[in-house]
Amino acid sequence: MAEVLVLVELNPTGEGVRKTTLEALTAARALGEPAAVVVGGPGSAAAATAQLAEYGAAKVYVAESEEVEQFLVAPKAEVLAQLVSDKQPAAVVIPSSPEGKEIAGRLAIKTGSGFLTDVTEIAGDGTATQVAFAGATIVHSKVTVGTPIYTVRGNSVTPEPAPGAAEEEQVAVQLSDAARATRVVDRVVEQKSSRPELTEASIVVSGGRGVASAENFSLIEGLADSLGAAVGASRAAVDSGYYPHTFQVGQTGKTVSPQLYIAVGISGAIQHRAGMQTSKTIVAVNKDPEAPIFELADFGVVGDLNTVVPQATEAITARRG
Amino acid sequence: MDIVVLVKQVPDSGSERSLDPADNTVARGSADNVVNEIDEYAIEEALLLKEAHGGEVTVLTVGPESAADAIRKALSMGADKAVHVVDGAIHGACAPQTSAILAAALQQLSFDIVLCGAESTDGQLAVMPALLAERLNLPLLSGARKLTVEGGMARVERQTDGGYWALEAPLPAIVSTWDTINEPRYPSFKGIMAAKKKPVTKLSLADLGIDPATVGLAMATSQVLEFAGRPPKGAGVKVTDEGDGASKLVDFLAGQKIV
Numbered sequence: 001m002a003e004v005l006v007l008v009e010l011n012p013t014g015e016g017v018r019k020t021t022l023e024a025l026t027a028a029r030a031l032g033e034p035a036a037v038v039v040g041g042p043g044s045a046a047a048a049t050a051q052l053a054e055y056g057a058a059k060v061y062v063a064e065s066e067e068v069e070q071f072l073v074a075p076k077a078e079v080l081a082q083l084v085s086d087k088q089p090a091a092v093v094i095p096s097s098p099e100g101k102e103i104a105g106r107l108a109i110k111t112g113s114g115f116l117t118d119v120t121e122i123a124g125d126g127t128a129t130q131v132a133f134a135g136a137t138i139v140h141s142k143v144t145v146g147t148p149i150y151t152v153r154g155n156s157v158t159p160e161p162a163p164g165a166a167e168e169e170q171v172a173v174q175l176s177d178a179a180r181a182t183r184v185v186d187r188v189v190e191q192k193s194s195r196p197e198l199t200e201a202s203i204v205v206s207g208g209r210g211v212a213s214a215e216n217f218s219l220i221e222g223l224a225d226s227l228g229a230a231v232g233a234s235r236a237a238v239d240s241g242y243y244p245h246t247f248q249v250g251q252t253g254k255t256v257s258p259q260l261y262i263a264v265g266i267s268g269a270i271q272h273r274a275g276m277q278t279s280k281t282i283v284a285v286n287k288d289p290e291a292p293i294f295e296l297a298d299f300g301v302v303g304d305l306n307t308v309v310p311q312a313t314e315a316i317t318a319r320r321g
Numbered sequence: 322m323d324i325v326v327l328v329k330q331v332p333d334s335g336s337e338r339s340l341d342p343a344d345n346t347v348a349r350g351s352a353d354n355v356v357n358e359i360d361e362y363a364i365e366e367a368l369l370l371k372e373a374h375g376g377e378v379t380v381l382t383v384g385p386e387s388a389a390d391a392i393r394k395a396l397s398m399g400a401d402k403a404v405h406v407v408d409g410a411i412h413g414a415c416a417p418q419t420s421a422i423l424a425a426a427l428q429q430l431s432f433d434i435v436l437c438g439a440e441s442t443d444g445q446l447a448v449m450p451a452l453l454a455e456r457l458n459l460p461l462l463s464g465a466r467k468l469t470v471e472g473g474m475a476r477v478e479r480q481t482d483g484g485y486w487a488l489e490a491p492l493p494a495i496v497s498t499w500d501t502i503n504e505p506r507y508p509s510f511k512g513i514m515a516a517k518k519k520p521v522t523k524l525s526l527a528d529l530g531i532d533p534a535t536v537g538l539a540m541a542t543s544q545v546l547e548f549a550g551r552p553p554k555g556a557g558v559k560v561t562d563e564g565d566g567a568s569k570l571v572d573f574l575a576g577q578k579i580v
């Protein structure tokens with residue numbers, strides 16, 4: 001069976017791979033036999049191989065070198081381009097993070113191929129589904145030139161285990177000067193959170209301008225914690241200084257696609273919907289019965305968030321015991 | 322310091338947008354066209370660099386005739402001149418083709434730094450800066466929330482989940498910006514009047530040495546086969562809180578097996 005290269009996103013904590021990798025491995029199986037590609041610092045593949053085997057990687061190409069971590073993006077694209085030329089895979093599948101998209105773009109130029117970004121599904125004939133214009137349009141597209149490259153949108157494919165041999169093969173890393181152009185001098189974590197990562201969470205609770213202050217965001221955090229959810233925010237809430245930008249959901253923030261999305265004090269502007277419209281179940285709390293968010297909501301409460309949210313938090317906590 | 326800013330005209334993200342059923346390309350007639358919002362931040366950053374270091378700001382756009390409006394906006398904010406690549410053959414181009422056109426135009430310009438948005442609001446690919454870096458063999462500092470230029474080096478804080486990465490690269494370089502980097506200025510009346518007299522150079526594919534037969538929908542590296550509107554969601558339940566809103570909400574979640 002044809003080989004499909006899948007770029008691995010390692011967990012920054014050093015524990016295994018990100019969920020996006022398992023999603024990419026699952027999506028890749030439609031096209032052939034997944035071969036995982038780990039590009040990282042020395043020893044980084046060791047923590048990943050067990051999980052890669054569990055999710056169907058027949059092979060694991062291990063490209064480890066100090067230098068890979070010292071420069072931005074380009075080294076990973078270079079390793080993938082080398083593998084595409086050596087192994088002639090049927091396709092390349094990459095998780096759709098900002099870094100993943102840049103890698104896909106660079107790889108496309110290096111290999112003279114077309115690429116499709118943010119696909120939500122890949123079919124056996126190579127056609128892929130993309131969601132355009134704030135989720136309003138569903139598009140089916142196909143790469144017509146070269147080795148097709150796909151980036152898979154987070155939370156759109158359900159990871160399914162499948163046995164894989166995960167046979168390791170070392171890949172020598174020899175970076176060109178071009179791949180050493182932009183140095184990563186430091187990686188700074190400003191917000192440490194015990195909550196799940198926004199784009200990976202199965203439940204997201206977001207607050208908007210209606211929350212009315214930074215202090216009052218504790219209501220949103222309380223509800224989120226009762227559900228084991230991630231916290232999000234609208235741009236109006238971020239611009240008003242209620243919550244950090246990292247948590248913005250929407251067109252110019254994160255795109256989330258959880259099982260449950262709870263929008264509190266958010267009107268539902270098209271640019272906000274762009275980031276959450278594909279959530280499975282949507283719940284809204286808003287005091288304005290005409291708020292557009294209710295058009296999307298499976299369940300809506302017209303009411304004051306200052307009373308509804310604490311009561312809901314209390315009831316959920318009680319139920320969960 | 323000479324700066325080129327890449328500016329794309331897009332259908333307003335606040336209006337209903339669609340593809341054109343005739344050839345599955347973006348329907349640019351049905352919505353208001355505006356400057357890609359994030360590109361305004363790149364323009365502002367270019368103007369700030371010019372104010373600090375001197376030099377000239379050139380706007381570069383690939384797009385149909387109507388994109389002249391986007392160029393005017395950038396010039397009225399304070400950019401000095403513009404290059405507009407317009408050619409019927411470009412219609413329906415894929416990202417790799419668009420990058421080849423932008424790269425060819427950049428090779429005709431002199432610059433220390435190329436600024437652009439991190440992502441457009443229509444295609445939302447967030448790849449153009451990487452494609453250009455690859456084609457032009459230039460360093461890319463992408464996703465900037467902060468930029469400083471000093472002693473021939475660009476330094477950027479790249480916005481990440483929960484923090485940033487500090488990046489550095491020698492000039493000339495490409496820098497893409499997010500909307501966290503600054504607050505774009507509004508064009509002043511004086512700026513709007515001055516923009517009318519600023520030079521805009523129009524270039525065709527032939528001017529860039531590109532064979533029009535190699536570009537456009539028919540030659541694209543990927544193709545949209547079909548599209549459809551997302552199926553409308555069935556009407557949900559809406560309750561008005563009369564003291565029991567929260568408990569009804571929790572009942573709903575319980576019904577969904579969430580709590």
Ligand SMILES: Cc1cc2nc3c(=O)[nH]c(=O)nc-3n(C[C@H](O)[C@H](O)[C@H](O)COP(=O)(O)OP(=O)(O)OC[C@H]3O[C@@H](n4cnc5c(N)ncnc54)[C@H](O)[C@@H]3O)c2cc1C
Nearest residue numbers: 208209210234235236250251252253265267271272287305
């Ligand atoms: C190019 C572009 C990109 C954008 N990107 C994004 C993006 O990524 N994410 C994003 O969110 N927005 C984005 N926006 C902004 C977007 O257009 C809206 O302005 C924004 O989403 C509004 O946020 P909001 O719903 O919190 O605020 P508002 O629209 O002001 O809504 C507040 C809501 O809270 C309700 N409310 C007030 N008080 C209470 C109360 N006590 N109890 C219950 N409800 C209450 C009100 O009824 C109202 O519906 C973008 C805009 C542009 C032009």
Ligand SMILES: Cc1cc2nc3c(=O)[nH]c(=O)nc-3n(C[C@H](O)[C@H](O)[C@H](O)COP(=O)(O)OP(=O)(O)OC[C@H]3O[C@@H](n4cnc5c(N)ncnc54)[C@H](O)[C@@H]3O)c2cc1C
Nearest residue numbers: 116117132383415416437438440441444445446447448449
């Ligand atoms: C819904 C949709 C999906 C698409 N999917 C694909 C796909 O999967 N693969 C593919 O190859 N093509 C795709 N395209 C086509 C692609 O969007 C266009 O070719 C476009 O020119 C480049 O992509 P972008 O606007 O998304 O760029 P981005 O990479 O998002 O833009 C980043 C920045 O680059 C600059 N820039 C981009 N375009 C121009 C321009 N024309 N002139 C000046 N500056 C510019 C701007 O500063 C912008 O902020 C898609 C288009 C649409 C509308």
